[in-house]
Amino acid sequence: MTEQEMCKAICKAASDKKARDIVTMDMQGLMISPDYFVICSANTATQVRAIADNIEEELAKDGVAFSHKEGYREGDWVLLDFGDVVVHVFRQEMREYYALEQLWGDAKLTAYEE
Template sequence: MKEAICAAASEKKARDIVTMDMRELTPTTDYFVVCSANTATQVRAIADNIEEKLAESGAHFLHKEGYREGEWILMDYGDVVAHIFRQEAREYYALEHLWADAALTPYED
């Protein structure tokens, strides 16, 4: 699922896509997928594409928030949580630093 999320984000030109291995750090999810975009419109387009592509394979998110604002959209798929940020919000919240113990894997399409 994390690869499908990364691929769907990449299709909409998401930048700096990484997966974070959260299995040893939190019981709530296995992976974070983190990416960024330049505008709120692009953030929403990335989220829409993730939702559409995963729905095609029968996967539906459990929870989504932040869509209206388009600064940081969180999509919870259970084992994987996608975080789609506007670049400034990503720098401000710095999930990669907050969860510095998580192994980071850059996505390469």
């Protein structure tokens, strides 16, 4: 699975659980690793965890496993590290607070459209 295919699969899995404002950030040339961030929002900690679970399950069906997961218990910001693609699932307030899109303002943003 290519990085672009992985990003699309992640976005679809997030969308299936009603994630909002799903974007892919091209981090190539801005960091050594990863090449892409996928960022999305949810209303509640329960929804954050449901989105993260669905991403994990859908990618596992294609034989793709994450190497690291953080923030799951709290449910405010779950990070799933798939190597060249890192997923950030935020509760909306946390996304606004950390503002990764602004922090990495030089990254090319692509909004997910079904």
